Each structure stands twice: as C-alpha cells, then as structure tokens.
Amino acid sequence: DAKTTQPTSMDCAEGRAANLPCNHSTISGNEYVYWYRQIHSQGPQYIIHGLKNNETNEMASLIITEDRKSSTLILPHATLRDTAVYYCIVRPATSGTYKYIFGTGTRLKVLA
Amino acid sequence: NAGVMQNPRHLVRRRGQEARLRCSPMKGHSHVYWYRQLPEEGLKFMVYLQKENIIDESGMPKERFSAEFPKEGPSILRIQQVVRGDSAAYFCASSPRQGLGEKLFFGSGTQLSVL
Numbered sequence: 001d002a003k004t005t006q007p008t009s010m011d012c013a014e015g016r017a018a019n020l021p022c023n024h025s026t027i028s029g030n031e032y033v034y035w036y037r038q039i040h041s042q043g044p045q046y047i048i049h050g051l052k053n054n055e056t057n058e059m060a061s062l063i064i065t066e067d068r069k070s071s072t073l074i075l076p077h078a079t080l081r082d083t084a085v086y087y088c089i090v091r092p093a094t095s096g097t098y099k100y101i102f103g104t105g106t107r108l109k110v111l112a
Numbered sequence: 113n114a115g116v117m118q119n120p121r122h123l124v125r126r127r128g129q130e131a132r133l134r135c136s137p138m139k140g141h142s143h144v145y146w147y148r149q150l151p152e153e154g155l156k157f158m159v160y161l162q163k164e165n166i167i168d169e170s171g172m173p174k175e176r177f178s179a180e181f182p183k184e185g186p187s188i189l190r191i192q193q194v195v196r197g198d199s200a201a202y203f204c205a206s207s208p209r210q211g212l213g214e215k216l217f218f219g220s221g222t223q224l225s226v227l
Contacts, residue, residue: 034215043116043203043218044155087154098210099145099168102155 003027003090009107012082018075020106022088025069031091033064034100035073037084044087044102047073078110114139116206116219117186124225131191131198133222137206144187145216146179149201161187162210191224199226 005023012018024033034049048055048062050071055062061074075082087105091098117136125131137144142163147155160168161181172179176194181187191198201223205216 036218038155041201041221041223043220044205044216046215046217049215098214099157099160100205100216101157102147104154 003101004088004103006086006088006103006106008104009109011109011111012075012078014080014110014112015077018073018078018082018108018110020073020075020086020088020108021070022072023070024088024090027068027090029068033062033071034089034091035060035062036087036089036100036102037082038087038105039081039084047086078108080110080112082108083110084108116204116217118202118204118219118222120222121220122223122225124227125194126227127195128193131194131224131226133189133191133202133204133224134186135189135204135206135219136186137204138208138217141206141208141217143207143210144181145205145207146187146189147203147205149203149221151200155203158189194224194226196226199224 032049032051035047036044038044048060050062064071085105085107087102089100119134144161146158148158149155157171159172159179164183176192178190201221203218203221205218207214207216
C-alpha cells in the first residue's frame, strides 16, 4: 500500500502557483519523498525529490515540514501544460527493493 | 543519451495469444521495473529486475506472466494466453543504481489491447 495520502483533485488558475499537499505521517528517517506526474497516458515524469531540506529545481519546489510528516509540491506559475495527475511517493526502505508504490495521486487541472 | 525505450507502442492481441513487451533501459542503467496501469487507475508495481536476476516479483500475477532481463538485450515482459483483463498500459522504468535516493526514469509505455 502507498504510504502517502493526497487530495483527489485540485484546480488552479493559469499563471498562479499550484500547491499540492501530501501526507506521509509514517515516513522513516531515511526515506525520500518523490514527486512524479503523468500527463494523459504518457509515462510518469520525474519532478523532484527530497529527504529533509526544501528543494528547488527548474520545474518546482518541494517543501517538507520539519517533522517530515507532510510535504507540498509548488509549481510557481502553472500553465495549461501542467494539467496532469501528480503522484507523491515515499519509497519504503524495509522492502529491500526500493520499488515505487504509486497511490491515486492528485488530478490537477489548470484553468485558462 | 536516449531515454527508456519501449516497444511496441501499441500491441493488439486476440485472446489466447502471447504478448511480448520490450524495454531498453537508459544507457548505463542495470535496474529495471515494470508497472501496469489499468484504465482510469494508478500504476501498479509488477516486477523489479537487475541484469539476469529477478529481485522482486511480488506484483506479478502467479500465472501467465513472466519477465526477464538478460545480460545482453532488452528486458522482456511476457504474457501468455492473454485475456481481456490484460488490456492495460505497461510501463517500464530504469535506474542506474539501487538506493533510496535514486530516481526512476520511465518509458512511454506499451498499450496492450486484447480483442
């Protein structure tokens, strides 16, 4: 089972920041938080990942709370092309195989 | 550096036939993961392989499904005697190493349709 919970869907106005929350209250100290997105029926696309510190790259920012029980993905200026399903993933360290377990994700719709 | 290559992009089979899906990982990647996505559902883990070894097949159906990643050539996901319920998108992902901080790179998938 996925170790994360996300809202089912969200809307965001074009040009505004999209803030996608994720709860991962059972995360272990050495487990990373990953974000991927899937546009329509394409393969999942890597966005960003982090362990403790906030991270930023050309696509997004990742804010992780101090207790690491939740995080927020921020798309600073959402465009129509950012409409996708966004998956927050914590890779379980106990399995030994480090497989990604996808939940149901958040369906983000960017509105013109 | 080419990304993860999957072929065919679309595959149509009749019930009872065999389906072979191929995945060439990114150059230098020796870890391959297969996922299945049913219509309107999320991705479900199937199997994780390293070169010549199956590491985790906990998501594979017990019958008709098999996977391999030979020393040379692509990884193959094989489905024997396909049924309509096998119709889905099958995604392959690769990574260069095993580790909690490693990210996976996904291919564009193979859409299998069983008539």
